[in-house]
Each structure stands twice: as C-alpha cells, then as structure tokens.
Amino acid sequence: MAGVDGHRAPSTTTLLGLSVPAIIVGVIxxxxxxxxEEAAHLLEHLLWVSLPAIWGLDPDxxxxIxxxxxxxxxxxxxxxxFAPGHGGRDSATVELVAPPxxxxxxxxxxxxxxxVLAGGVSLGPESPIIAINTALLVALVAKFWPRIDVHLVVLVTAAGTIGALFGTPVAAALVFTGMVAAATTGGALWDRLFLPLLAAAAGSLTMRLVDGPQLWATGLPSLGTPQLAHLLAGAVVACAAALSILAGASVFRPLHTLFRRLRRPLLYTTLGGIILGGLGALGGPLTLFKGGQQMADLVRAAEDYTTVQLLLIVAVKLAALVVAATAGFRGGxxxxxVFIGATVGLVAQxxxxxxxxxxxxxxxxxxxxLAECRxxxxxxxxxxxxxxxISLLSILCMVVLPVWLLVTHAPKMMVHTVPRQQVSGSTV
Structure with a gap:
C-alpha cells in the first residue's frame, strides 16, 4: 500500500485506514x-505444585527439578x-522478528x-510468542485486508506483542526505531546515537549537580489501572489542547507580517512589549515567563480558579506566546x-x-x-x-493518533521566509 513502504509519507487517509487493523493486531x-502464558501457568502449577503435593514430594x-x-x-x-512444522524455527538462528x-x-x-515456559527452562517468551502471533495475524490480515503489505503486518504484530510483553509501548518503540533506522540507513541507530546520547547525559547530570532538578514538580497522583473512559476523556482533552495551539498558528503568519510593516525591530519589538505588558496585567503573574514553575503553581492551586478564569489564562498565555514569537522576541x-496544554487539562477537570x-x-x-512541534x-x-x-503511557500512545490526524496537515507556528541570497536590493 502507498505510504507504508518506508519511502513515502503516508497520507492522512492511509493512516486512518490502517489504524483500525493496527489496533486489532495489537489486541490480538x-x-x-x-x-x-495462562496455559503455561496451568501446566506450571501442575508440574511444580499439584504433582509434588499428590506424591508428598519437595518441588525444590x-x-x-x-x-x-x-x-x-x-x-x-x-x-x-515429529510435529508438523517441527515446532517452528530454531530460536538461536533467527532474529527476534522473523518471516512468518x-x-x-x-x-x-x-x-x-x-x-518451556512451564518447565523452568531459562528462556523468555518473546521470540516464540512473536512467531505465533505473526503467523496467525498474517493469515488473518491477508483474509480481511489483503492489500496490507505482509512486512507491515509482521512489524505491527511484533510491536503489539512486545508492547504486551513489557506492559508499555516504549520497549517496542525503541526496538523498532532501531530496526527501521537499520533498514533505511544501513546501520544501527544505537551506533549513530551513542555519542550525542553520551553528551546529553553528561550535560543533564552536570546541570542537575550545579543547579538541581530542572523538571516541573506537580506531585500528581498516579492514574492506576487505565479504563476505556480514560481513553475517551484523554482524546477529547488532547484534541482541545491541540486546537488551542492551532488557533494561535492560524494567526501566526498574518501577525508576523503586521509587525514587520513597522520595518524597524525597535518599533515592532517595542509594540510587542507593550501588548505583552497588557496581556500580563490581564492574566496575572501565572501567564508570565516560560511557564514551567507557573504551571506547577497553577496545578497546586487549581481549586482556587473557576472554569472561566482558567479559560482566560489559556487565552492570555496563547496570545502572549503568539505575540512574543511574532514580534521579534527570541525564544522557544x-x-x-506545555503550560497551555496543562491548563486546558485543568479546564477539563x-x-x-x-x-x-x-x-x-x-x-x-x-x-x-504535538500541535506546536509536530x-x-x-x-x-x-x-x-x-x-x-508511567501508567499513562499506553493511553497517551492511543490518544496521539486522533491528535496527529488533526494536526498533521494544519498550519504550524512557523513563518518560512525567502533566503537572503534570493532577495535583491532589500534587507531581510
């Protein structure tokens, strides 16, 4: 299928069409x-509990043993x-993900x-479980979605199995990021990331040693066991937050052009500062600065704010972001x-x-x-x-789909200017 061969970007229609089979593959x-594993647990109980108890033996x-x-x-x-297929391939001769x-x-x-699982053999379930699921799902998908490439089914099935094995999509993401990089660039991703990762780790550790933790401290309670209602609520909130950023993106370029009509940076940054001052006076101290500490303060005092006040904070912060970014101020x-998204969450709550x-x-x-940086x-x-x-990760990995479909072709908070060398007789 177009868009799933690793060489062309998939369209929104393709993503949406493949999302249902992907979810089904993951569930299966x-x-x-x-x-x-349940069958193995039953047999394990028989071998290591029931039989020794019947015979009065010590299973240890x-x-x-x-x-x-x-x-x-x-x-x-x-x-x-003697069994048909000889119990699959020898695990010592194949990679984790192999042909079906x-x-x-x-x-x-x-x-x-x-x-093997029940008998105490020192091997894990990942390789044979992936092989079992891959064989079944390749046949199932071929029957109901014959246009989907077999290689894609193998990858998605392996990802779903790894996600289930480890209880989080992160392991699958890391495994398949490396696999895709190796397939498309001819080398292992880890080899390419080792030195940048080492430098990033050193920088992070150094900053923590000299300045303490830099992350937001919200002190939120753990979600616990995810529920289907959480998935729906999360998708609604995420899309609402994305729409807020997209609203700012829709006026980003026109506002940038409007400020540049003043021609001189002294004029448009001064005007921008005046507007930001008015917005800050309207929204209060929580709408100032980059927003990290302010977000933590707002979360801790959320009960003191009404829905209308929180909506006002979102609007002021969004306006301040757009004005600051388009009026010539430097910053990310x-x-x-993050502040806007968290406040949208507080509005929902x-x-x-x-x-x-x-x-x-x-x-x-x-x-x-996601709406801001894609x-x-x-x-x-x-x-x-x-x-x-970390218990939120599975929900977030599902919620990201509707948000991505919402923002993928929407305008960004970005202005693409003409390169300096292409402009004749003007100052850029």
Missing part, C-alpha cells in the same frame, strides 16, 4: 500472549522431531512454548505550549471533576506540544515527564 497479539529438591527439566527436554524433542511461519507450524510451536515555544487530574494534564500537554516522541516524553506517571 496481547490476547495470544495471554492465552499462551534437586532430583525433582532434574526430573521435570529432563522430561520437558524429552517432550520438546518429540514435538520438534506457516499455520501448520503454529500448534507445535505453541506446545513447545508452553512446555514548547515551554509555553473543572468541568468534569471526576476525571483524573494527571490524565487530563498529560493529554493536554501531549496535544499542545514531533510525537517529544510530545509523549514531555507529557510523561511532567506528570511522572
């Missing part, structure tokens, strides 16, 4: 993992020798996997976007008090930062870092 991958004794593992080795050998097996090999691989826009505060703040930050990794990272609750 998790269910496949769950069923295999050396001879029982020897007997079980020897028996498991024998059983695996029988399956590998035939369906006839799946039953034998399931039996071998359950035996992500920090103010003031309207629906039952919604978890950490959830709406994280989703608000996700939507605002980088999903940065948006996810900042949202988690600010809230400090």
């Amino acid at each position: 991958s998790a269910l496949g993992l769950f069923l295999v 004794s050396g001879w029982w 020897f007997s079980v593992l020897s028996s498991v080795g024998l059983a695996v050998g029988v399956i590998v020798s 097996l035939t369906l006839t090999a799946v039953p034998g691989l399931v039996l071998v996997t359950v035996l 826009r992500i920090f103010p976007a 003031s309207i629906v008090p039952g919604v978890p505060l950490g959830l709406v703040i994280a989703c608000g930050i996700l939507g605002a930062v 980088d999903g990794w940065i948006a996810l990272f900042i949202a988690i870092v600010v809230v400090g609750d």
Whole structure:
C-alpha cells in the first residue's frame, strides 16, 4: 500500500485506514500472549505444585527439578522431531522478528512454548510468542485486508506483542526505531546515537549537580489501572489542547507580517512589549515567563480558579506566546505550549471533576506540544515527564493518533521566509 513502504509519507487517509487493523493486531497479539502464558501457568502449577503435593514430594529438591527439566527436554524433542512444522524455527538462528511461519507450524510451536515456559527452562517468551502471533495475524490480515503489505503486518504484530510483553509501548518503540533506522540507513541507530546520547547525559547530570532538578514538580497522583473512559476523556482533552495551539498558528503568519510593516525591530519589538505588558496585567503573574514553575503553581492551586478564569489564562498565555514569537522576541515555544496544554487539562477537570487530574494534564500537554512541534516522541516524553506517571503511557500512545490526524496537515507556528541570497536590493 502507498505510504507504508518506508519511502513515502503516508497520507492522512492511509493512516486512518490502517489504524483500525493496527489496533486489532495489537489486541490480538496481547490476547495470544495471554492465552499462551495462562496455559503455561496451568501446566506450571501442575508440574511444580499439584504433582509434588499428590506424591508428598519437595518441588525444590534437586532430583525433582532434574526430573521435570529432563522430561520437558524429552517432550520438546518429540514435538520438534515429529510435529508438523517441527515446532517452528530454531530460536538461536533467527532474529527476534522473523518471516512468518506457516499455520501448520503454529500448534507445535505453541506446545513447545508452553512446555518451556512451564518447565523452568531459562528462556523468555518473546521470540516464540512473536512467531505465533505473526503467523496467525498474517493469515488473518491477508483474509480481511489483503492489500496490507505482509512486512507491515509482521512489524505491527511484533510491536503489539512486545508492547504486551513489557506492559508499555516504549520497549517496542525503541526496538523498532532501531530496526527501521537499520533498514533505511544501513546501520544501527544505537551506533549513530551513542555519542550525542553520551553528551546529553553528561550535560543533564552536570546541570542537575550545579543547579538541581530542572523538571516541573506537580506531585500528581498516579492514574492506576487505565479504563476505556480514560481513553475517551484523554482524546477529547488532547484534541482541545491541540486546537488551542492551532488557533494561535492560524494567526501566526498574518501577525508576523503586521509587525514587520513597522520595518524597524525597535518599533515592532517595542509594540510587542507593550501588548505583552497588557496581556500580563490581564492574566496575572501565572501567564508570565516560560511557564514551567507557573504551571506547577497553577496545578497546586487549581481549586482556587473557576472554569472561566482558567479559560482566560489559556487565552492570555496563547496570545502572549503568539505575540512574543511574532514580534521579534527570541525564544522557544514548547515551554509555553506545555503550560497551555496543562491548563486546558485543568479546564477539563473543572468541568468534569471526576476525571483524573494527571490524565487530563498529560493529554493536554501531549496535544499542545504535538500541535506546536509536530514531533510525537517529544510530545509523549514531555507529557510523561511532567506528570511522572508511567501508567499513562499506553493511553497517551492511543490518544496521539486522533491528535496527529488533526494536526498533521494544519498550519504550524512557523513563518518560512525567502533566503537572503534570493532577495535583491532589500534587507531581510
């Protein structure tokens, strides 16, 4: 399919069309993992609890351990020798993600996997579970979505399985970022990132040593177990925050042009400062500065503000961001976007008090930062870092889809000027 071969950017229609199969693949991958592990748990209980109890034996004794593992080795050998497909590929000869097996090999691989997991063998479930899920889902997708490339199904299935295995999409993201980079650039991503990462770590540690922690301290409670209602609420808040930033982006270029009609920086920055002063007087101290500490203060005192007051803070901060950025002031826009997103989350919480505060703040930050910088990794990272609750990550990785579809082709807070060498007889 167009847009999924790694060489062309997928269209919004393609993303939306593939999102449903991707979600289904992820769900089925998790269910496949769950069923295999449950079967292994039942067999494990039989081998290490029920049978020793029936016979009055100590399951921790050396001879029982020897007997079980020897028996498991024998059983695996029988399956590998005689079962159709020979229990799948030898795990020592294939990568974590391999070409799909035939369906006839799946039953034998399931039996071998359950035996290994239940019998105490020192191997993990990741490789065989990915192989089982891949074989099943390649066949399933080929039946219902035959136009989807098999390679894409393999990657998505492996990602869904890894996400289920580790309880977070981060591991899958890291694994497949490296795989994609290796496929497209001919080298491992880690080799390319090692030195920049080392420098970043050194800079971060040094800054913490000399100036203490630089992150926002909101002290929000943990979400706990995610629910479907959380997903809906998070998507609404994230999209609302993104729309706030897009509203600012819609006037960004015209306002920049309007300020430049004054021609001289002294004039338009002075005018910009006057406008910012008025906005600051209207919005109060919380709407000043980059917004990190102000956001933390606002979150701690959120109950003291009405919905109307919070909406006013959002409007003033957004206006101040747009004016400052277009009137010639130097600085970045992500920090103010974080403040705006968090405040949108507070607005949602003031309207629906039952919604978890950490959830709406994280989703608000996700939507605002993604709309501002169009980088999903940065948006996810900042949202988690600010809230400090890793249990939100799965929800954020789902919420990012509607936000991305909303902002991907929308205008950015960016003005593309004509390069200096292309301008004749004018000062740029």
